[in-house]
Amino acid sequence: MVYHVPVMPDEVIKFLNLKPGQLIVDATMGTGGHSEMILERITPKGRLIGIDRDKDSLEICRRRLERFTGTFQLVHGNFAQVDVILKDLKIKKIDGILFDLGISTFQLKDKDRGFSFLEEGPLDMRMDRTSYFSAYDLVNNLKEKEISDLLWSFGEERWHNRIARIIVEERERHPITTTAQLANIAARSVPVRYRHSHYKIHPATRTFQAVRIAVNRELEILEGALNKGIEFLKIKGRICVISFHSLEDRIAKHTFKKAQAEGLINILTPKPLTPAQLEVESNPSSRSSKFRAAEKI
Numbered sequence: 218m219v220y221h222v223p224v225m226p227d228e229v230i231k232f233l234n235l236k237p238g239q240l241i242v243d244a245t246m247g248t249g250g251h252s253e254m255i256l257e258r259i260t261p262k263g264r265l266i267g268i269d270r271d272k273d274s275l276e277i278c279r280r281r282l283e284r285f286t287g288t289f290q291l292v293h294g295n296f297a298q299v300d301v302i303l304k305d306l307k308i309k310k311i312d313g314i315l316f317d318l319g320i321s322t323f324q325l326k327d328k329d330r331g332f333s334f335l336e337e338g339p340l341d342m343r344m345d346r347t348s349y350f351s352a353y354d355l356v357n358n359l360k361e362k363e364i365s366d367l368l369w370s371f372g373e374e375r376w377h378n379r380i381a382r383i384i385v386e387e388r389e390r391h392p393i394t395t396t397a398q399l400a401n402i403a404a405r406s407v408p409v410r411y412r413h414s415h416y417k418i419h420p421a422t423r424t425f426q427a428v429r430i431a432v433n434r435e436l437e438i439l440e441g442a443l444n445k446g447i448e449f450l451k452i453k454g455r456i457c458v459i460s461f462h463s464l465e466d467r468i469a470k471h472t473f474k475k476a477q478a479e480g481l482i483n484i485l486t487p488k489p490l491t492p493a494q495l496e497v498e499s500n501p502s503s504r505s506s507k508f509r510a511a512e513k514i
């Protein structure tokens with residue numbers, strides 16, 4: 218089992234402006250790295266609500282944070298419903314909320330979850346394993362045009378048409394059931410002359426990102442969820458968002474700008490912060506992260 222190394226920890230602590238006794242929501246618990254740091258600073262009187270759509274991750278958190286038992290509550294759910302979750306817990310206002318988007322190393326490294334193109338596993342990619350629609354369903358059932366469109370809009374994949382065409386040709390012969398099959402299709406679709414020069418990243422990176430985003434409807438729910446988070450903040454309460462690709466960061470940026478224009482928040486990071494060189498060296502998966510924070514007014 219691999220814990221996820223929390224990204225930009227110093228920035229999270231600084232911008233959440235943590236104090237003993239606060240009520241903080243971690244909307245993306247993962248394996249609890251950020252939550253542990255938060256609990257260390259707000260307990261014994263403070264309280265943390267931890268949300269994740271991945272039940273297995275919450276189980277890990279429960280064990281990892283045992284010493285804080287009684288000061289946190291874990292909720293299996295989608296942060297798109299953070300308002301409903303908080304109302305059910307009879308919570309009216311919170312001091313801070315953190316969104317650390319995407320998937321965790323724990324999910325990525327478990328080959329049975331099907332998130333990684335580097336290891337063979339079932340074509341799954343559901344963050345919430347109790348949901349019905351998986352990468353298998355998407356890749357084997359969507360129309361060629363739909364696949365092509367989503368590879369472009371969620372992966373900005375230059376070869377989206379070719380990849381979609383080869384997926385459809387391949388699945389006519391036999392269903393595409395594994396991550397290795399999909400990774401091979403993506404690799405084969407990139408013209409040979411581009412394989413090394415254009416793609417500094419693995420040629421399946423963007424395809425996997427796009428399929429994962431589509432399966433989990435990651436972008437559609439983000440703006441609404443951030444607005445709900447803002448709505449629940451007390452005056453001077455803080456919202457922090459860590460994103461991992463430009464599509465997510467764009468949504469965070471626009472949502473914050475709109476909320477600021479409406480007089481709801483002050484943006485604390487006019488430009489997104491990025492991890493320090495030292496952090497990137499010790500935790501290379503942090504390299505593409507972008508951090509934005511705002512304060513309720």
Ligand SMILES: C[S@@+](CC[C@H](N)C(=O)[O-])C[C@H]1O[C@@H](n2cnc3c(N)ncnc32)[C@H](O)[C@@H]1O
Nearest residue numbers: 223245247248249250251269270295296317321
């Ligand atoms: C990058 S990880 C968070 C890591 C965490 N901060 C830590 O320190 O371990 C993102 C987590 O958010 C969860 N997640 C992503 N989208 C979600 C959503 N819409 N609702 C709830 N959880 C979500 C994923 O299942 C994953 O566990």
